[in-house]
Amino acid sequence: MANDGRLEAIQRSTKTLVPWMVPMHDRLRMKYGWYYHWSMLRYSSLVHYVILFIFLLGLGTGALAYYGFLPTKASAAAVTCYWIGGSGNWSDATHWSDTTGGTGSTCDAGANVPGSDDTAVFDTNSAASAVTIDTAVNVAGISLTAGYSGTISQGANTVTIGSTGLSVAGGTFTGGSTTIDLNGPMTISGGAFTATSGTMTVSGAWIHTAGGTFTHNSGTVSLDGATTVTNNIDTTAAPTSDDFWNITINGGYKSFSSDTWIIAGTLTLTDGTVYAGTFDCQGGVSHASTFDGGNLNVSVSGSATRTINLSGGGNMPRFTLNAANVTVNGPTSGTTTFQDSFTLQSGVFNANNVTFTGWFTHTAGGT
Numbered sequence: 001m002a003n004d005g006r007l008e009a010i011q012r013s014t015k016t017l018v019p020w021m022v023p024m025h026d027r028l029r030m031k032y033g034w035y036y037h038w039s040m041l042r043y044s045s046l047v048h049y050v051i052l053f054i055f056l057l058g059l060g061t062g063a064l065a066y067y068g069f070l071p072t073k074a075s076a077a078a079v080t081c082y083w084i085g086g087s088g089n090w091s092d093a094t095h096w097s098d099t100t101g102g103t104g105s106t107c108d109a110g111a112n113v114p115g116s117d118d119t120a121v122f123d124t125n126s127a128a129s130a131v132t133i134d135t136a137v138n139v140a141g142i143s144l145t146a147g148y149s150g151t152i153s154q155g156a157n158t159v160t161i162g163s164t165g166l167s168v169a170g171g172t173f174t175g176g177s178t179t180i181d182l183n184g185p186m187t188i189s190g191g192a193f194t195a196t197s198g199t200m201t202v203s204g205a206w207i208h209t210a211g212g213t214f215t216h217n218s219g220t221v222s223l224d225g226a227t228t229v230t231n232n233i234d235t236t237a238a239p240t241s242d243d244f245w246n247i248t249i250n251g252g253y254k255s256f257s258s259d260t261w262i263i264a265g266t267l268t269l270t271d272g273t274v275y276a277g278t279f280d281c282q283g284g285v286s287h288a289s290t291f292d293g294g295n296l297n298v299s300v301s302g303s304a305t306r307t308i309n310l311s312g313g314g315n316m317p318r319f320t321l322n323a324a325n326v327t328v329n330g331p332t333s334g335t336t337t338f339q340d341s342f343t344l345q346s347g348v349f350n351a352n353n354v355t356f357t358g359w360f361t362h363t364a365g366g367t
Contacts, residue, residue, distance in 0.1 A: 082126070083122045084126065086127060100124075116138045122144045134155065142166050146190055147170060148191070152171070172191060179196065182202045188207070196217060224251050233257075244264070251270075263279055265284070266286055270290060282302035293339035294340075298319050299322060300326055306326055311336070312331030319340075331353050339357050341360070
């Protein structure tokens with residue numbers, strides 16, 4: 001009987017539950033004694049099956065992960081991060097808390113600074129802190145509340161802000177020399193905001209209520225984005241207007257709510273349509289053939305001697321020339337269309353190739 005059991009074990013050891021594994025199984029039995037004796041055990045063939053199952057499971061899981069069918073770890077949820085702990089660098093996580101006046105290094109569930117889906121808030125508990133932006137910033141929004149009395153300095157680092165926008169109700173934001181890319185609204189209701197001396201792009205509305213101050217810093221504010229926005233500067237209280245250096249209009253349908261925007265540098269009309277309001281242009285005006293026009297009044301004023309040459313093609317909005325030392329030349333090739341009225345009060349206008357769809361008015365001055 002013992003020999004029969006021995007013979008049965010030997011016969012069983014030559015088999016496996018997976019037929020295509022038999023050649024490899026036989027080679028291992030002949031080469032390794034420990035494997036030969038192990039394969040004599042009653043359930044050794046079942047182990048082969050388990051190994052194969054684990055192998056195939058791993059292979060299948062890897063394939064699913066490679067082709068994106070498995071769920072990935074979710075990124076941290078959008079949160080509000082509060083500045084705490086006095087003055088310091090933006091990149092120092094110990095200054096960021098998940099609650100106002102809370103504990104540092106708790107922003108976004110860990111020792112992190114605000115990320116691209118987070119809003120950075122400076123409030124009463126941030127005190128009169130001096131915050132230095134010492135790294136590139138990319139956040140969903142920045143809010144300086146009415147209770148904040150400190151200063152944020154951009155320096156030479158880019159600042160990217162998402163659709164939540166930039167709100168200044170208190171404190172001071174001092175722009176540096178590099179880009180501020182604002183993909184939402186710019187709201188000033190208190191405090192002081194100084195723009196970058198580089199370019200600040202704003203795809204949302206520009207809202208300045210009765211409080212706060214804006215300083216252009218000899219930079220460019222580019223109003224871009226393809227959406228319809230209504231900009232508003234409260235003219236019922238100081239300031240009655242914002243003074244800009246350069247303004248670029250580059251896309252979308254933009255209303256200016258019958259406000260006056262003073263532009264000391266250059267107005268650049270690249271693309272889009274402008275409605276309501278007045279651009280008081282005390283410097284240059286640049287017009288591209290891709291601009292769509294509108295009924296906003298481009299009013300050329302100021303005592304500086306200058307020449308404005310219009311590009312051929314495209315449309316111009318309402319236009320008023322009221323500057324004795326300014327010459328405006330229409331294009332010599334291509335045709336520019338003034339979509340609204342043109343008023344010549346002072347200065348020189350050489351029409352060349354232009355057309356008017358509204359009134360042309362020439363008062364006592366100008367030629």
